[in-house]
Amino acid sequence: MTYAHGKFFGQYIKDVKSQVLRFDSAGQFELEIDLPGIGSVSGFRNVSGNHDVFFSFKSFTHPYTIYQYNIKENKIKEFKELKLKFNKEDYIVQQKFITSFDSTKVPIYIIHRKGLKRDGNNPTILTAYGSHGISYLPRFNSSNIYWLKNNGILVVANIRGGGEYGSTWHQDGKYLKKLNSIKDYVWAGKYLVGQKYTSKEKLVSLGYSNGGMLVAAALSHADFCNTVIVGAANTDMLKSHKFTIGHFWSKEYGSPEESKTVFEYLKSYSPYHNTHSIKNKSIFVFTGELDDRVFPAHSYKYTAQLQSNTDNFTLLKTYDTGHAIPLDKEINLSKDADMYTFIWNSIGGGNKFVF
Numbered sequence: 001m002t003y004a005h006g007k008f009f010g011q012y013i014k015d016v017k018s019q020v021l022r023f024d025s026a027g028q029f030e031l032e033i034d035l036p037g038i039g040s041v042s043g044f045r046n047v048s049g050n051h052d053v054f055f056s057f058k059s060f061t062h063p064y065t066i067y068q069y070n071i072k073e074n075k076i077k078e079f080k081e082l083k084l085k086f087n088k089e090d091y092i093v094q095q096k097f098i099t100s101f102d103s104t105k106v107p108i109y110i111i112h113r114k115g116l117k118r119d120g121n122n123p124t125i126l127t128a129y130g131s132h133g134i135s136y137l138p139r140f141n142s143s144n145i146y147w148l149k150n151n152g153i154l155v156v157a158n159i160r161g162g163g164e165y166g167s168t169w170h171q172d173g174k175y176l177k178k179l180n181s182i183k184d185y186v187w188a189g190k191y192l193v194g195q196k197y198t199s200k201e202k203l204v205s206l207g208y209s210n211g212g213m214l215v216a217a218a219l220s221h222a223d224f225c226n227t228v229i230v231g232a233a234n235t236d237m238l239k240s241h242k243f244t245i246g247h248f249w250s251k252e253y254g255s256p257e258e259s260k261t262v263f264e265y266l267k268s269y270s271p272y273h274n275t276h277s278i279k280n281k282s283i284f285v286f287t288g289e290l291d292d293r294v295f296p297a298h299s300y301k302y303t304a305q306l307q308s309n310t311d312n313f314t315l316l317k318t319y320d321t322g323h324a325i326p327l328d329k330e331i332n333l334s335k336d337a338d339m340y341t342f343i344w345n346s347i348g349g350g351n352k353f354v355f
Contacts, residue, residue, distance in 0.1 A: 002044045004053045005071050009033075009044035015095065016107050016164045017138060020044065020055075031074065037062065038093050038109075040137045044069070054079060059138040060111045060154065061091040061145070086145050090114060093138070098191045101183045104172075107164070108188050109138065109156040110197065113148060123347055124153040124198035126189055126225070130161035130181040131210035132252055133170035143336045153197055159184035159214075175254050176265055182217050189224040201226055202347050206339075208232055209294060209323065216271035216302065219278055227346040229339055230271075230285045232294050232323055235302035237270035238263070243295035272302050279311045282346035284339060286317040293323035315342060 002009045007030075008023040018041040020033040035041060039059030046053050051071045058064045063082040069075070092114050097105045116122065125147060129136045136158055144154055158164045161173025161181035173181035189205065192198050203225040207215035212233025219228050238256045240246045247255075254262040267273050283306055287299035296318065303316040317338055321329055 002053075004044065004046035005051055007071055009053070011041065011044065013135065013137070013164070016109075016135065016158045017095075018057075033069065033074070034076070036065075036067065036076070038095065038138060040139065058140045060093050060109065060140065060156075061088045061148070063088075063140050063142075084142065084145070086149065091148055096191075098188055100180075100187045102180075104160070104180075104184070106160070106184045106188065107158045108191070109158075110153065110192075111144075111148065111155070112153040113151060116151075116153070118196045120193070120196040120199045121202060122151065122153050122198050123147075123202045123204070123343075124155060124192060125204045125206050125343075126155045126157065126185075126192065127206045127211060128157040128159050128181075128185050128188070128214060129207070129209075129211045130157075130159035130173055130185065130214055132161075132174075133163035133167070135163045143340075146336075146340070153192075155188065155192060155197075157185055157188040159188070161210075174252050176262070178253065178265075179269060182214060182221055182269060185214055185218050186222040186224055189218075190222075193224065200224060203227070204229065204343050204347065206231075210234070212294075213237075213271065217269045217274075219281065219283070220271060220274035221269065226280070227282045227343060228284070229343070230283060230299070230302070232287050232291055233271070233285075233298060233302070234294055235271040235298040236273070237266040238273065240298070243297065244292045246295065272298075272305055275302075275305045275309060278306065278309065281312045282342070283312060283314045284317070284342040285314065286319065286335065286338070288321035288323060288325070289318050290320065290322045313346075 006025045010021045012019045017038045022030045036057050039057050041055050041057050043055035044053050053069050055067055066080040067076045068079040093111050096108050100106050159181045163170050204227045205215040205225045206229040208231035212231045215228055216230045234240045241250050241255050256263040256266050285299050285303045287296040303314055306312050306314040319333055
């Protein structure tokens with residue numbers, strides 16, 4: 001909640017997107033502010049002597065932009081936009097609510113170029129996080145634009161375990177309910193194939209950190225895609241608590257030392273312990289050599305286990321980073337280039353790309 005010129009501005013999250021309501025000085029509701037689209041906002045503060053407030057807005061196809069909102073006229077206008085070589089009007093961001101295995105409605109974002117044909121042949125990246133109560137809100141990543149420009153589809157699944165719908169949504173995807181989030185993710189993948197956005201051969205499952213564990217666990221759980229990108233992931237859920245600061249995650253996942261029930265539950269989805277069902281997949285595993293949040297040995301062990309099954313093509317790439325990558329290293333590293341090269345080779349992409 002912010003205050004400027006006798007008005008309160010309440011910023012809320014409604015169905016995984018920002019909503020801003022305006023109230024008078026007594027707290028009485030006045031109106032909902034019409035935002036530039038589906039996205040995330042912050043600000044609504046006054047930095048001048050007039051009746052304007054300023055806020056930032058970003059979305060999957062909308063780079064970070066500062067807007068000016070006139071309180072008297074209830075109108076917004078663009079103040080400063082990050083300029084990039086693409087036209088955001090060429091793309092569409094839509095939200096769907098899929099039905100998961102237990103009839104729970106799970107929101108997913110589907111982003112693609114306008115005029116897309118749903119013929120089951122579109123290269124598609126499906127990603128999610130679903131843990132620690134963290135909400136995966138609309139955000140801008142310039143590398144996604146490269147994917148969209150080349151007629152790819154980007155899908156973000158807001159599965160249980162995140163904070164998109166508060167504490168209950170988080171609790172329903174953690175500890176002895178972690179399989180809910182894994183199944184939500186699998187059902188999202190099946191929805192995309194069933195609705196002919198893509199096919200099993202063109203669907204890419206991508207995750208980082210807990211998202212990396214998620215996509216690796218989903219790979220063992222169901223055969224719904226052929227290409228998987230596993231980044232900086234906990235893959236041995238029975239040893240995770242023994243590496244560096246892994247014991248802190250026991251509140252989220254549980255500890256195998258806690259009870260036989262927790263041990264067996266962790267083992268049921270632990271990626272390292274469930275590779276026997278994985279056949280004929282292309283799997284790109286990457287990690288930071290200096291990662292003390294998710295120890296890189298997880299990635300080393302998981303890759304070795306997968307490579308022992310000759311039906312899978314598994315590539316491990318390490319980078320001179322920790323879990324979080326500083327901007328200067330992000331610029332100099334070839335991580336995104338490595339990842340997209342692997343993806344295009346896996347799904348049979350062409351050799352002419354738009355940048």
